[in-house]
Amino acid sequence: MKCRVTDYVEEDLDWEAGEYKKAGIDFKAFKLRGADPDALLAEVRDADVLVVDQAKINADVMAGLEHCGLIIRHGDGYDNLDLAAATARGIVCVNKPGFWVEEVANHALLLTLAALARFKKQLAMAASFDRKNNSWNLKRIFPLPRHTSNTIGILGFGKVGRVFAAKTQALGFRVSAHDPLVDPEIIRKAGAAPVGFDELIAEADALSLHVPGLPGTSGLFTGAVFSRMKPTAVLINTSRGAAVNTKDLVSALQEGIIAGAALDVTNPEPLPEGHPLFDMDNVVITPHLAWYSEDALWTMRKSIMQDVLNFRDGRLPASVVNPEVLTQL
Numbered sequence: 001m002k003c004r005v006t007d008y009v010e011e012d013l014d015w016e017a018g019e020y021k022k023a024g025i026d027f028k029a030f031k032l033r034g035a036d037p038d039a040l041l042a043e044v045r046d047a048d049v050l051v052v053d054q055a056k057i058n059a060d061v062m063a064g065l066e067h068c069g070l071i072i073r074h075g076d077g078y079d080n081l082d083l084a085a086a087t088a089r090g091i092v093c094v095n096k097p098g099f100w101v102e103e104v105a106n107h108a109l110l111l112t113l114a115a116l117a118r119f120k121k122q123l124a125m126a127a128s129f130d131r132k133n134n135s136w137n138l139k140r141i142f143p144l145p146r147h148t149s150n151t152i153g154i155l156g157f158g159k160v161g162r163v164f165a166a167k168t169q170a171l172g173f174r175v176s177a178h179d180p181l182v183d184p185e186i187i188r189k190a191g192a193a194p195v196g197f198d199e200l201i202a203e204a205d206a207l208s209l210h211v212p213g214l215p216g217t218s219g220l221f222t223g224a225v226f227s228r229m230k231p232t233a234v235l236i237n238t239s240r241g242a243a244v245n246t247k248d249l250v251s252a253l254q255e256g257i258i259a260g261a262a263l264d265v266t267n268p269e270p271l272p273e274g275h276p277l278f279d280m281d282n283v284v285i286t287p288h289l290a291w292y293s294e295d296a297l298w299t300m301r302k303s304i305m306q307d308v309l310n311f312r313d314g315r316l317p318a319s320v321v322n323p324e325v326l327t328q329l
Contacts, residue, residue: 001312004047005029006040006055008074010297019305025312037061049308052081059085070094070311072304073321075291077240079213083322090328094317096303098159100296105163107290108238111262112168112206114284115234116150118260121281145205147172153204154192156239157182161210165192176200201229208236211243218242226252234260238290241267250276253283264290 003025005013013029020027030043033053037060044050045066050057053074062085073081073095086093114120118141125140152168154161157179165175175192176199184194201207207229211217221235221244229235235258237244246267252258260282269288277283307317320326 001048002026002028002046003049003051003308004044005051006035006044006057007031007033007053008051009053010301016301016305020308023309023312025308037064041065049311051304051308054080056080057086058082062086062089062091065089065091070307070317072096072307072317074300074304075099077213078321079240081321087322087325087328090325092316092320092325093322094307094319095321096300097319099300099303100291100293101159101163103293103296104160104238104290105167107264107286108160108164108208108210108236109167109171111236111238111264111284111286112152112208112234115236115260115262116206117144118282120284124281148174150174150205151176151203153177153200153207154210155179155197155200155207156210156212157187157190157192158210158212160238161208162190164208164210165190176203198228201225203230204233205230206234206236209239209243211239213240213242219245221245221249223248223251223257226257229258231256232259234258234262236262238264241265241269243267246271246277253277253280260284262286264288 003020008029017027032040032043032055035055037058040055040061041064045064047065047068049070049072050065050068051072051074057071057080059082062082068091071081071086071091071093073093076095076097078093078095081093083093121141125136151174154165154175154177157177161177161179165177169175169191176195177187177192178195178197178200187194217240219242226248235249244267249261253261262284264286265288266285271277277285310317
């Protein structure tokens with residue numbers, strides 16, 4: 001059996017290479033993120049199992065895979081896989097959900113606190129202390145409300161949204177949440193107030209996005225949405241950069257329509273050099289690292305290895321994201 005990796009975030013896959021060798025599996029890993037279909041197929045056409053991080057596996061790539069039976073997405077989201085094309089070809093697609101729930105929730109909390117405390121301004125102020133007047137010029141930061149005066153709005157109440165809600169409530173924040181796919185009673189039992197989308201964006205002091213990459217969430221946050229938020233509100237995004245119209249976000253920040261943003265994901269990603277978001281003192285940007293911890297990454301690597309071994313031995317991996325393909329098998 002042949003296992004091919006299109007792209008990866010690890011420093012190397014030496015551990016995988018050794019384990020697959022012991023298992024008698026032909027293994028090769030490539031760095032093909034951003035590659036076009038022809039370049040991808042030139043390396044992975046012969047795969048029985050394909051492991052994918054960010055490479056786009058579209059219909060053309062699916063059609064060119066000669067005998068692939070399984071595609072494993074290295075992470076929760078799978079919007080870079082054409083599931084319809086995979087199903088048509090009889091290819092099972094699985095993702096790896098939940099491995100870094102704590103990490104992403106913690107990072108969202110970090111960004112929320114940084115945005116509400118205007119932390120980037122605080123750092124700049126500390127670096128430019130007015131020694132002549134022995135002054136920090138604190139007016140640049142004030143006013144700062146107490147946590148219990150702030151409402152956290154959560155869009156998307158899946159695994160990460162729920163853990164994030166618990167963490168923010170523990171710090172004294174009020175929490176409201178909206179998720180059309182979650183029973184409002186589940187949100188209530190988690191200690192949050194279930195609200196509609198319009199109410200969520202209107203009342204949140206910090207609005208944290210925890211949405212999947214789906215057509216319905218792409219470009220969801222536009223100028224029209226920002227204009228209905230509080231002028232003191234901040235936007236937090238650790239989910240999908242495509243959920244936010246970046247041009248409209250820049251305008252909303254420049255015009256004071258909202259007060260700030262803290263982003264671990266952007267659209268495009270990475271942002272081009274010299275992008276205006278980098279120079280704004282009310283914007284914090286981190287390098288799409290919310291998911292990362294060594295513990296989570298190693299658990300993920302071992303789980304992917306087990307999926308490959310299970311498939312070799314005739315057992316389906318968990319978390320099939322195109323279950324309709326199973327009727328063909």
